[in-house]
Amino acid sequence: MTATGDDVLLQVRNVVQEFVLRDYGGAKGGVLQAVADVSFDLHVGETLGIVGETGSGKSTLARCIIQAPPPKHGEVIFQGQNLARLSRSALKAARRNMQMVFQDPFTSLDPRWSVTRLVEEPLVAYGEGSREQRRARVHELLDLVGLDPVRYGGRHTWELSGGQCQRVAVARALALEPKLILCDEPVSSLDVLVQAQVLNLFEKLREDLGLSYLFIAHDLALVKQVSDRVAVMYLGKLCEVGPVRSLYNAPLHPYTLALLNSIPSPDPTVGRRDTATVISGELPSPLDPPSGCRFRTRCPRAADLCAAEVPELRALADGHLVACHFPLTGNGTAAAAASTAAAAASTATEPTKTASASTAAASIGPAGD
């Protein structure tokens, strides 16, 4: 299912995005580093899920990729072109192949425009075809997303439900036949049953049209549903990136484990999971993130090294990367994490730095695992 390494559609390299906060009167209040040095690849035909909670920077990352606004540092290379270096017209041409679906279906569509006009907008902007050809294409697109063009073509957003509006947004995103669609929490504001319908729509389109997705969500279970690979973000940094099965069955980063344990399971026999052993405390202020590893203030396995040095993203298994000084070995259960918490606290040895050379399947962790 995972594409081979040669067809890299999108390369994100060391992207940094900062926001300057202004106090009253415009004085510089502080710098918020929403995205701090993120790098990853996305292959053709692949769906990469990006998971994170509040303050993780996932939505900001999406905006960086589409250059709205462009990142402060770093590069976004799409189909071999560095987007930041393109002229306005070249960027417009490149954007044909990269479209976005937003979280709130009602505010991502102009309430004054009819459905037909909304879906037609990209075609008009790029001057595609004659009026009739465009209309025909709009009909085709609406059919594709499951909306009857005759019934819904003339409607406006206030006459549609959330799910229907989101379908219109998807139809619009598909108009120019893009290669990549960025989905920024596209189903978060929808009801459960409608959410499932829209997710199925994404899947169907992926199969029929061979799309690649960058799927951003805060719900791990949802992301697993649609992704080939998943990346976990925390406070602007990537914690872990890996193929879906390997990440969910054997998470390497303590934060991933905490996320997995926090999901309430619709199976009452599982009962309340004790989350106190995997995560504690509150999210630190993004204005002043912890030194070294940003997760260390909440991690049960944190040691002195974690405060001193920023962990780099290293490959521990095939395609599975983690940024942690003391990653979990791969039987990432709550019990294992709890037992290693005691061991890690007393251990003074660090994993050797030579591990930064990407290895095959060697799992590295503190002694005592």
Place this chain on the structure above:
Amino acid sequence: MSVPAANVLTTASTVPAAEVAGAGPGARGWLRSAEITIPGGIIVLLLFFCFIWPLVYPVPKPIGGSLLQVNLPLFAPGHIFGTDDVGNDIMSRILYGGRVSFEVAAGVQVIGLVVGGLLGMAAAYRGGWIEAVLMRILDVFIAFPSLVLVLAIADSLGPSEMHVIWALSAFSIPAFARVARAATLRLRDQPFVVAARLSGTKAWRIMFQHLVPNMAPQLLTFSLLGAGITILLEGGLDFLGYGIPPPTASWGNMIATGQQFISVYPDLVLVPSFFLLLTCICLNMMGDGLRARWGVR
């Protein structure tokens, strides 16, 4: 097609309701709301009488009245509002004066809307130093007390209807620019504008086809409220002698000249004042009613 009733209950629900413009099912029902139709009807009636009635009915001339018929009281035969101190029929002066008031109000609002609205929207959309410079220039105008500013301009230009319109525009252009700027700032970062940019739509198209329709309710209600203020200001200008010079009729200068006789012939002041007040109230009520209807902040 009826509105899904679930939209009514979106107080704490997980699906947020459209907030962008006041666009919604209520927008189309505005014709049926009493608080808009009654004042609106009165304004339409006034417009009819001021502009169309004198063309079809032989209304006495507003100027050049006979000195034999000076200061007739209300309901005198042939002069329903009486005559003024030089014998002019007051009712026809009301009608012709009303023309002036409405023309000035419309002119000032249109100029403000077009020039100020465009400036504010373009500046806010572009951002950066253009916006900063423009806003500071407009702030200078806004900082002056409106009447003083307008007086200064009217004085330097000289009394005439067009000059009054220019002078009052100095007041309305910055006001509209501010409103348009605030609305654009609010709309500019909305997802649908970002989506339009991503779809490749050019900036001018975004401004005129996305931003303007969504700002329109707000600007429209603002212009209605502004029209009322403009009429009052124009009256004030006339009263102070800087506006339309007599003998041309205008509600303001009728009040000004009638003021001398207020103890003896009060209706010289009361009649134009009443019409001024009525127009202002109706415009305000329409503006408020539309604002409530359209959910404009």
Place this chain on the structure above:
Amino acid sequence: MAATADAAAPDRQLRPSPLLEISDLRVTFHTRLGTVYAVQGITFTVEPGRTLALIGESGSGKTVSAQAIMGILPRTARVDGSIKFKGDEIVGSSEHELRDYRGRCVAMVFQNPERSLNPTMRIGTQIAEAIQCHLPVDRAEAHARAVELLRMVRLPAPDRRFYEYPHQLSGGMRQRVVIAIALACGPAVLIADEATTALDVTTQAQIMDLLLDLQQETGTALLMISHDLGLAASYAEEVIVMYAGKVVEQAPTKELFAGVRMPYTQALLDAIPRIEMEPHVLLPVVGGRPPDLAVIPPGCSFAPRCPRVQQDCRETSPPLQQHEPGRWWACWHPLGKEPGRDSDR
């Protein structure tokens, strides 16, 4: 339909008397756009110390029901039926009586802590205000109790936190403050209306743990309102499922998940993506949308979307009945029973 056992008649002589008895509650809104039948006759009870989950999507009437219980519905709402708190009727009470009842007997935690807290007041003062509203204590005593409450909701350094403003706290901490305010006067019932929906999943787990621990400490009954069946499974003892203004299924949690009867509940369960599932598998879905609440259909509200619909479903609305001890459902052709035969009445 033969005379059925009224679901409201409690056959719970062995259990302590219920705190809240909601009986055939109906809420209708008369708006400019027409009449909306938000709640169309629901019946259930809340017993002391129990955790009850009220599950439904938007438009199901769950929030409106909670607002009716709290007595905070707007004036356009018409409430019929009965809500009894310890035998006292709430429906039709005066505002004066309701003010006494709210906060002291029943308290509510809302979804958005940003909107529930006054941004210009210190959080300690807001808690103390709630205390002084109902209890005859002086300021010093209220201060001490507020600090104690902050400690109870596990806010570190509670005596310092007393003086902080809401914007200085994170979302999870603010929600803890809101819980502290709700518990300030020791209510018998705490209603959590999507209290964790706006929070991160890790914070959600912490807050739910807190709520349940507090519940055990104070003996408060907890009524959780949510759209998340997973939350109900993990934290509730009993689950009530609502659809289109009516209760469609009610059962103790374990039994419900062991054998769902109502096709809507099954659809909800099926639609939740699960960690255990394989990626790229299409979720089983039901098409369509929730019905327009401006009309009460003759048959079952779920009939247009139900995969098991039969003719009688469209004609007559199935009543909510206790088909098995402790389990209620409203369906002519429930799951787990043979299709085509009515379940026992």
